[in-house]
Structures are given as structure tokens and as C-alpha cells.
Amino acid sequence: MKHVFGPVSSKRLGQSLGVDLLPPKSCTWNCIYCQLGRTRAYTLERKEFYPPEDILLEIQEALHSGARIDWITFVGSGETMLYQGIGRLIDEVKKMTDIPVAVITNGSLFSLPEVRSELLHADAVLPSLNAGSEELHQRISRPAPGFTFSLHLEGLRQFRREYSGRLWVEVMLLGGVNDSDEALQDIASALRSINPDMVHLVIPTRPSTEKDVLLPDEERIERAAAILAEVAPLVHPVKGSMDLTRSADLLEAVTAITLRHPVQQRELLSALEACFPDLPDKAAETLSAMFATGRFSLIEQGGEPYWTKREA
Numbered sequence: 090m091k092h093v094f095g096p097v098s099s100k101r102l103g104q105s106l107g108v109d110l111l112p113p114k115s116c117t118w119n120c121i122y123c124q125l126g127r128t129r130a131y132t133l134e135r136k137e138f139y140p141p142e143d144i145l146l147e148i149q150e151a152l153h154s155g156a157r158i159d160w161i162t163f164v165g166s167g168e169t170m171l172y173q174g175i176g177r178l179i180d181e182v183k184k185m186t187d188i189p190v191a192v193i194t195n196g197s198l199f200s201l202p203e204v205r206s207e208l209l210h211a212d213a214v215l216p217s218l219n220a221g222s223e224e225l226h227q228r229i230s231r232p233a234p235g236f237t238f239s240l241h242l243e244g245l246r247q248f249r250r251e252y253s254g255r256l257w258v259e260v261m262l263l264g265g266v267n268d269s270d271e272a273l274q275d276i277a278s279a280l281r282s283i284n285p286d287m288v289h290l291v292i293p294t295r296p297s298t299e300k301d302v303l304l305p306d307e308e309r310i311e312r313a314a315a316i317l318a319e320v321a322p323l324v325h326p327v328k329g330s331m332d333l334t335r336s337a338d339l340l341e342a343v344t345a346i347t348l349r350h351p352v353q354q355r356e357l358l359s360a361l362e363a364c365f366p367d368l369p370d371k372a373a374e375t376l377s378a379m380f381a382t383g384r385f386s387l388i389e390q391g392g393e394p395y396w397t398k399r400e401a
């Protein structure tokens with residue numbers, strides 16, 4: 090399928106059927122931690138990049154496949170809300186099924202009323218807030234000119250006022266960049282003014298655009314979790330990572346995730362080990378079976394091995 094992938098497992102959204110609405114890479118930002126590569130040219134114009142009928146047909150097919158699906162998640166090879174007409178897609182999906190719909194977005198277009206209104210029928214919206222100051226917003230997200238921190242924050246606040254569904258704000262914690270107490274207090278203060286239902290703290294566990302993007306150390310992760318949990322219930326990055334325990338076919342589940350984006354070997358092994366608590370060799374055996382398919386390569390970044398799709 091061209092637009093639909095998965096379902097992939099995560100602790101945040103269970104078995105999530107992904108729907109990608111954009112050609113790569115179409116984004117208003119150029120984050121230093123982006124796993125899709127650099128934004129060569131910003132995309133600022135909202136468009137119906139693909140016919141909605143094609144996307145809905147693929148979703149329909151996936152729903153008929155019999156696979157367990159907990160969420161249908163709109164994402165993009167870039168900024169999801171650049172797809173003009175996402176609101177209609179959400180409404181059409183809700184006519185097909187009772188499965189809840191989530192939208193992952195950077196939130197950069199929320200200052201536009203037409204963007205906010207397209208999201209009102211989603212069950213959960215997951216925008217990003219990685220900084221609590223203009224300086225760090227520019228340094229981390231490297232947005233297109235004019236996409237200031239104050240515009241971003243005001244857009245998120247306004248959306249919260251209008252949206253009654255679940256607003257789960259995602260904070261990417263980067264070692265040495267936004268993990269100081271001062272930066273975290275700024276983020277907490279910005280979050281407080283938005284009033285999200287939950288904060289999802291995430292860390293850069295995948296190879297990034299910039300080689301010097303670092304994982305924060307354990308002490309900083311715990312400190313960030315403690316500060317941000319004062320604002321809203323928090324999903325912890327380590328405890329909230331990949332969950333394979335409910336996958337009917339492990340090899341297929343792991344393959345689907347890794348074909349989509351590189352996965353840290355450590356994360357993969359720990360998710361597999363959780364499936365076989367009494368069989369210590371089984372996780373490594375599953376990895377070997379995966380490698381034997383010839384569809385993956387092992388790469389290294391920052392001293393960490395990652396599994397990734399083998400280029401043709």
C-alpha cells in the first residue's frame with residue numbers, strides 16, 4: 090500500500106495503523122533530530138497531495154484485513170497538517186469504524202483557524218513542543234521564516250480552547266540542548282499555559298538528521314520527567330517505547346516497524362525480550378530470522394547500532 094502501513098505496536102497508541110498523507114519530505118520545520126533527513130526546501134502551501142479516495146480505499150482494505158487495530162493514526166513524511174482536507178478524511182474514517190483516530194503533527198500551522206477546525210473530530214491530537222523559548226525553538230526545530238515560537242505557542246493555546254478531544258503534547262528531549270533545568274522549566278511553563286491532557290516525553294532513539302544529536306543521560310531524563318509531570322500526566326520515554334507483547338506475528342510486526350524507520354538494536358532487543366521473559370534466547374533468534382530475510386542492514390550512529398531497511 091502507498092499510504093497505509095502497519096499496524097505497528099507502541100505503548101502510546103497500542104496497535105496503530107499509520108496513514109501517511111504526504112510525499113517525502115514536506116515540512117514547515119527542519120528539526121535537528123528528524124529521522125526523515127534534512128528539509129531541503131520548506132513546504133508552506135497546504136494541498137491535497139493525494140486523492141482522498143485512494144487513501145480511504147487503503148484504510149478500508151486495512152480494516153478488512155482482520156488485524157487488530159487500536160488507533161488509526163494520521164502521520165506524514167513531514168508535517169501532517171499540510172494535507173488540505175484531512176478533516177474530511179477523519180470524518181470519512183469515522184463513518185467506517187469506531188476505532189479512534191489520532192493525528193501526529195508538529196502543530197506549526199495551528200495559528201490558522203482552518204487548520205484547527207479540520208482537527209476538531211479527531212479523538213487525539215499529538216503536537217510537538219520542544220522548547221519554551223524562541224532561541225531554543227529556532228535551534229531545535231529550525232522552522233521556515235516567520236514560524237516563531239510565540240506563534241507556535243499561541244496556536245497550541247488557541248487549539249486547546251477549541252478542541253475537546255485528547256491533547257497529548259510531545260516533548261523531544263535532546264542531550265545538552267533542552268535538558269537543563271532552565272530549559273525544562275521554560276517548557277513546563279509553556280505547557281501549563283496550553284493545558285494538555287498528557288505530556289509524552291520522547292528521546293531521539295533513531296538516527297537523526299544531525300550527527301551530534303545526543304540522547305540525554307538517565308539523570309536528565311528523570312529530572313525532565315519530574316518537572317513536566319507537574320503539568321500533566323506524563324508518558325515516560327523509556328517505559329513508553331516499543332511494545333510487541335500483543336503482536337500476533339512477531340516477525341511481521343518487527344519487519345513492519347523497521348521498514349518504516351530505523352530502530353535502535355537495544356530498543357528492539359528489549360521489546361523482544363519482554364515477549365519471551367522465560368526464553369532468553371528467543372529474542373536473539375527472532376532478530377536472526379529477521380536478518381536472514383535480507384531486507385535489513387545494520388548501521389551505526391553515535392556508537393549505537395540501528396536496524397534499517399536495506400537500500401535496493
Ligand code: SF4
Nearest residue numbers: 116118120123167195
Ligand atoms: S516536524 Fe517532524 S517531519 Fe518535520 S522536520 Fe521535524 S521531525 Fe522532521
